Amino acid sequence: MATPLPAYLDTLNEEQRRAVLHTGSPLLILAGAGSGKTRVITTKIAWLIKEKGLDPQSIMAVTFTNKAAREMAARAQVIEPRSAQAMLRTFHSFGAWFLRRHGKLAGLDPGFVIYDDDDSLALLATVMEGIPRPELRILAHNIARAKDYFLSPGDPELELIDHRKTFRRAYEKYQEKLQGIGNLDFGDLIKKPVELLRNHRDLAERFHERFRVVMVDEYQDANIAQSHLLKELYGPQTYLCVVGDDDQSIYSFRGAQVKNILAFSETFPKTEIIKLEQNYRSSSSILGVASSVVDHNRGRLGKTLRAVKKEGKKPVLAFLPDQDTESEFCSELIQKAGGYGDWAVVYRTNAQSLGFETEFLRRGIPYRVVGSLKFYEREEIKDALALLAFVVNPRDEVAFRRVVNKPSRGLGPAALDRIIEGGANLYEASKKTAPALSAKARSGIQTFLRAIEAGKLTLANEGKAEKKTIIGEGMREAGEAKQKAGEGFLKGSIGLSECVVTLAEESGIAAYHLSHDEVSGNQRLSNLQELANAASLYEASEEGLLEFLEHIELDRSLGEETAETAEAVTLITLHNTKGLEFKRVIMTGIEQGIFPREDKTGDDLEEERRLFYVGATRAMDELYISSCAYRRMWGKTMPMAPSIFLQEIDQKDLRIIGERPRSFAQTMGREERRPVKSSDGRWALGDRVYHDDQGYGTITQIREGDQGPVVKVIFENGQERRFLSSHQSSSYIKIGDD
């Protein structure tokens, strides 16, 4: 005990301190909810810089969400300001950073734009003509999944995702087209860096030289491709440290593999394991409720989480008649207690937020909605972004198709085909092909090209910073003059905003959306204005534009943070609560069919349990759970049964309010329960069926229609069919009826 430990380590418990001070072999930290894992990581970063004299730039810490990355950066900087220079990013943002710098080695243009799921679907539609939309969706989804599993179009293992030839062909053609355009989807941001590092050992070695410390938070959320990336970043000198909790794995639908945690010790020999099992966040009664649900899972590593806090207030379970009462119940709880910022109202699906918003608005309860921000999915915003994307990458066919004929300029499918055949660079091809088009189409394409050119002109490419401010001032005046003269709908002259405004106006998109319908037109215009405002933070150059687009694609929470300072109730989905904590939490809609969702069985049901665990362990002092007897869904009022999770809690641990619906009594005490059976008793969820034309399939949904039960089947060939139990049951044969 020569030198005393620095003071900032005093507040850590023994295990936490061991984890911070650990060096050498790879380290796996199994950290239960509320056990201070973020604290361990951030302290470790600071300690490595401060005490071990590490260059902050040699430290990399990867998270899954931007929120987590930001928080990590902020907290590490409190202890050690130099932490700001460390690379603290999400997996995807690291991938984008990596590929902008080194993608050239794989023939990738550094000016790529990142496609979201919508764009991917649109791209797929261009290579798979004549395939119906729902089918395209399945294919696009499976392509994304394939990339999560690090599978390429030629991979035999693709079979496991979707064994159809159509799928293989779709993936192949999709990837070919995407490559031709030079853009990337989310999956590529992980998969391509792995491939690059594998094919260029010198580059991998340079990375091993640079990043001596690599840490990963929420490792239970990593998919196969991400675990491969980690392997490639691990060199002979690398200190590797991952933190995870198998009980909080809630993203397997996106390819996350809890197995990664189990396999970590095998992949990285001599791994040491430290468990953080003391929960500092929740009262012991809250922890008890959360644990009792997740205890019903089979597949667990098993750890004991001990509450440090006292028993506290007993969690409340409220049985309510309907969702309106639920909103009122929440409002009254909140208003009685006050302290808006202490409260979170949590639900399973984004759609459930609406009722609370209406009621909170009526009562004047301040709130903020996390994550449901559909801002970037709005038509006008996607239009504006497509214009921007086309400016940086004229090969972007998805963007081109989206906006070239919007508003209508007389460019039909025939004209478009001719342009696209004219070459991969659609800007050049448009120019070249224009004279050959009909008069109407010709003038149309020229209007479009003029708008794009005007947008380009706002970008100062040989940017000297001082010159730009002068231009900025001049532009601002010009903009204001224009505004006064009544020209233009949008304001914006600072930074990139000028480009957004110019494109939106010159293209006619602004006018189009304004005139299209009177009610939402102004809203759409103000959305465009908001986009322009966001752009003003970026430099008016091509790099600035790329940064702006990348930021939007990778972090859509933009603008949410500003409201955080305000004292407001948080409305949030269960998934989005991960990593957060609140003094008081209300878990709403805890009903069978909503949570867990009706089609969840087996491993999926276990994931829902973990989701319950995540939600409940967000609460520090008070936990409320509400379950409604009736709920309006799809315009109909449906009777609901309480969630089976509620039976898994020892009823003594809850204070129960309201009348337990009869259905609850019926389901109480039953060990195993068939998830959902059709009312005629013929079909159950998960049943295997055979159909003469379609082959084998599985029942994924049963619902009551006007003419009896309607059964939905997904076949192994990817087709989806629904049939009336009363009519067609003879052509569907149930397999392995037990």
Place this chain on the structure above:
DNA sequence: TAATCGATCTTTTTT
């Protein structure tokens, strides 16, 4: 080519 009507589906969860 645009507008209108009707059928159908929606409510997972996210980088």
Place this chain on the structure above:
DNA sequence: AGATCGATTA
């Protein structure tokens, strides 16, 4: 209930 998509129509 509301949105969205497709087909039909002007």
